[in-house]
Ligand SMILES: NC(=O)C1=CN([C@@H]2O[C@H](COP(=O)(O)OP(=O)(O)OC[C@H]3O[C@@H](n4cnc5c(N)ncnc54)[C@H](OP(=O)(O)O)[C@@H]3O)[C@@H](O)[C@H]2O)[C@@H](O)CC1
């Protein structure tokens with residue numbers, strides 16, 4: 311959060327004192343009012359307009375001793391001025407933001423401390439809304455015991471929570487959650503999205519994310535640490551054939567996947583590849599009959615990739631099995647001079663030194679378990695520190711890495727560039743064979759000439775969208791079948807149905823410090 315703090319300081323130096331907090335609190339109060347109004351449901355005779363729900367609404371503020379608590383107090387004062395019954399629970403009464411507290415008390419806000427056990431309990435039980443201002447970007451480590459206890463009482467009470475800037479207890483920089491943390495329905499964040507709002511496990515604590523512009527953007531660095539592509543960015547990357555295109559100019563992707571035991575992986579990988587915009591898909595391996603039966607447009611050969619004919623990229627790994635021959639096949643593909651995507655069984659025992667000598671791009675697409683094996687660590691460690699894991703992998707292997715999972719992250723070996731977080735996706739995508747579709751799709755985009763980072767990002771975006779567009783519950787086959795609809799959604803050439811399965815924020819501000 312050093313970059314956020316530097317940007318805030320630079321901006322604060324040019325503005326009257328308190329301006330940024332005023333902007334933050336105004337945005338926070340407006341978001342709380344909207345949430346209360348929407349929770350009120352349809353207007354009734356007794357309650358003729360939606361905004362009427364704010365009047366008389368019971369709002370509890372959880373207030374820590376930093377500026378995060380200050381934001382909550384000022385926002386609470388605004389809500390109280392509009393008729394809400396606002397009560398602040400001060401974790402450290404003597405250190406609560408003095409001006410914010412005075413503002414709340416001036417408009418009739420009440421004040422409690424956690425020691426007022428029964429009053430706090432009945433407050434939380436009856437609250438229409440809880441505002442979490444315990445800690446924001448100043449938080450380190452898991453919540454301290456008194457804060458953790460309060461967070462637990464809120465969870466037990468079940469009222470909807472709006473988190474101020476970040477859900478208290480999540481790490482702003484890494485998205486790690488060490489110990490108890492607040493779970494919010496909505497997080498109102500200021501100036502810029504923090505990595506903790508896009509990366510799991512923290513992301514699931516944030517709920518919906520709403521970004522309030524406090525004028526910070528000009529002060530932020532041009533190259534953020536974490537970025538996410540929006541549909542318009544992806545649309546600009548996707549290949550579009552020109553009048554002169556033939557299949558070779560559009561790119562040919564080779565698939566070395568599947569085995570006698572796992573022919574389905576070959577079929578699914580080809581399915582993904584056929585929807586990635588390459589001009590043709592070659593398949594080399596023992597599952598050719600299965601592939602042809604399903605996709606007769608595939609160019610099939612049964613020998614080694616070497617004899618399969620010219621390709622502009624290879625995908626190797628899905629369904630190869632654990633036989634030693636699989637390793638040899640991976641080595642053969644890596645010896646080519648075209649971009650290579652390595653997935654699934656192909657990732658076993660990869661040699662980082664070998665990968666680093668490749669001149670053409672290499673893209674690795676592990677899930678957390680495979681990433682753990684590549685890093686010599688545990689799956690739990692990868693899942694709890696996904697951002698660090700994806701960076702470490704790409705550095706160590708000298709490859710672009712797409713780390714699949716609840717939040718798919720993509721890192722390039724160049725440490726100066728941002729890691730990309732995929733904003734689409736749905737937990738339903740954790741289904742057998744879905745990764746094979748993704749690797750075929752990304753390989754196809756590589757063949758059409760996209761750099762590995764862009765091919766991986768665009769593939770993850772389309773794949774996530776297809777997962778949301780496919781009928782629920784999706785299977786790998788229906789995800790592949792929904793890819794044209796996802797493509798149409800992204801390029802604006804059609805209207806897909808279904809919802810965008812993303813917790814991404816509504817405004818299009820995706821650069822993160
Ligand atoms: N700067 C700006 O321009 C703007 C900033 N804005 C807002 O300010 C926020 C940052 O405010 P901040 O710097 O005061 O830090 P903050 O997040 O309140 O935390 C510090 C407090 O938390 C405590 N604490 C620490 N760890 C803890 C833990 N694990 N568990 C429990 N407590 C813990 C720590 O205690 P201490 O170590 O001092 O005892 C200290 O009291 C930012 O997120 C945004 O909301 C907006 O108004 C827009 C303009």
Ligand SMILES: [K+]
Pocket residue numbers: 378442443444445446473474475476477478
């Ligand atoms: K907070």
